[in-house]
Amino acid sequence: xxxxxxxxxxxxxxxxxxxxxxxxxxxxxxxxxxxxxxxxxxxxxxxxxxxxxxxxxxxxxxxxxxxxxxxxxxxxxxxxxxxxxxxxxxxxxxxxxxxxxxxxxxxxxxxxxxxxxxxxxxxxxxxxxxxxxxxxxxxxxxxxxxxxxxxxxxxxxxxxxxxxxxxxxxxxxxxxxxxxxxxxxxxxxxxxxxxxxxxxxxxxxxxxxxxxxxxxxxxxxxxxxxxxxxxxxxxxxxxxxxxxxxxxxxxxxxxxxxxxxxxxxxxxxxxxxxxxxxxxxxxxxxxxxxxxxxxxxxxxxxxxxxxxxxxxxxxxxxxxxxxxxxxxxxxxxxxxxxxxxxxxxxxxxxxxxxxxx
Numbered sequence: 254x255x256x257x258x259x260x261x262x263x264x265x266x267x268x269x270x271x272x273x274x275x276x277x278x279x280x281x282x283x284x285x286x287x288x289x290x291x292x293x294x295x296x297x298x299x300x301x302x303x304x305x306x307x308x309x310x311x312x313x314x315x316x317x318x319x320x321x322x323x324x325x326x327x328x329x330x331x332x333x334x335x336x337x338x339x340x341x342x343x344x345x346x347x348x349x350x351x352x353x354x355x356x357x358x359x360x361x362x363x364x365x366x367x368x369x370x371x372x373x374x375x376x377x378x379x380x381x382x383x384x385x386x387x388x389x390x391x392x393x394x395x396x397x398x399x400x401x402x403x404x405x406x407x408x409x410x411x412x413x414x415x416x417x418x419x420x421x422x423x424x425x426x427x428x429x430x431x432x433x434x435x436x437x438x439x440x441x442x443x444x445x446x447x448x449x450x451x452x453x454x455x456x457x458x459x460x461x462x463x464x465x466x467x468x469x470x471x472x473x474x475x476x477x478x479x480x481x482x483x484x485x486x487x488x489x490x491x492x493x494x495x496x497x498x499x500x501x502x503x504x505x506x507x508x509x510x511x512x513x514x515x516x517x518x519x520x521x522x523x524x525x526x527x528x529x530x531x532x533x534x535x536x537x538x539x540x541x542x543x544x545x546x547x548x549x550x551x552x553x554x555x556x557x558x559x560x561x562x563x564x565x566x567x568x569x570x571x572x573x574x575x576x577x578x579x580x581x582x583x584x585x586x587x588x589x590x591x592x593x594x595x596x597x598x599x600x601x602x603x604x605x606x607x608x609x610x
Contacts, residue, residue, distance in 0.1 A: 262360035264603035350598030352381035397434035490519040502578040525576040532586030547590040
């Protein structure tokens with residue numbers, strides 16, 4: 254029997270939240286500042302903010318409320334807030350765009366970041382992917398520790414036989430080391446043998462209210478972020494070693510750092526190799542669904558999946574990575590290049606590898 258290739262992809266879907274109401278979607282024109290003026294029969298409207306997610310209780314209460322909008326529209330639904338702001342569902346146009354990108358990827362195993370929950374994933378699959386002819390019968394979201402409810406997920410056309418969560422793996426102080434989670438899935442590959450896929454979303458580089466901080470304070474925050482990311486990578490190394498896993502491993506996700514960064518060196522200690530940095534770009538669909546070749550390759554001398562602009566400076570970062578064990582043969586590695594410089598439905602570009610088994 255000849256070698257069989259399967260495609261494994263990773264994609265930060267950028268806030269794949271879902272919101273619903275019995276009568277209508279909460280209009281996107283509702284100003285979050287007017288949230289406290291809504292009349293809620295299930296408690297005072299201003300107490301909706303009390304249901305916001307916290308570090309200790311990352312799942313904000315899904316209370317159903319009846320509200321009257323400023324224009325007199327009455328509707329029932331779920332309202333969630335984070336840091337006092339109304340959390341909205343992903344814009345339908347952006348949602349459909351990432352669905353078209355996923356169709357063009359044509360991955361057998363799709364690893365996702367920033368998915369709200371199982372219902373959000375299932376609704377996205379039903380309403381956005383299935384109409385495009387894409388079906389992933391095996392889908393799983395692991396509820397993580399992030400107070401904003403951006404979790405990791407996996408979708409597969411191949412059978413998933415087991416899923417493990419490392420949500421509560423402790424850091425040296427006893428607190429959960431992963432800000433989201435490390436999802437571990439065992440997938441039955443076409444050759445009948447298990448393939449072990451790990452999905453994660455390491456510590457973000459975001460600094461709250463950075464513009465208010467002094468340069469010294471910003472530098473301190475960055476140091477703490479790097480330290481946390483290093484602890485997370487070390488935790489991954491420990492988890493794999495304790496399971497004595499050395500073969501048929503795919504470790505993927507949004508690493509929020511360069512593949513050769515010191516924070517990610519524990520992954521290299523495992524003998525894993527990052528594949529996307531040596532890959533090529535592939536065409537991605539524009540807003541009309543037409544595949545467009547890479548038009549931004551000359552903006553950076555290295556492969557990238559994320560563009561960040563702050564204070565007039567632009568950086569191109571390979572945050573979305575796929576690491577594989579030495580026994581796996583990677584026939585190709587790609588980044589699906591965006592068609593708009595700001596991003597196509599997400600500020601990240603998806604990446605994929607073709608693994609021969």
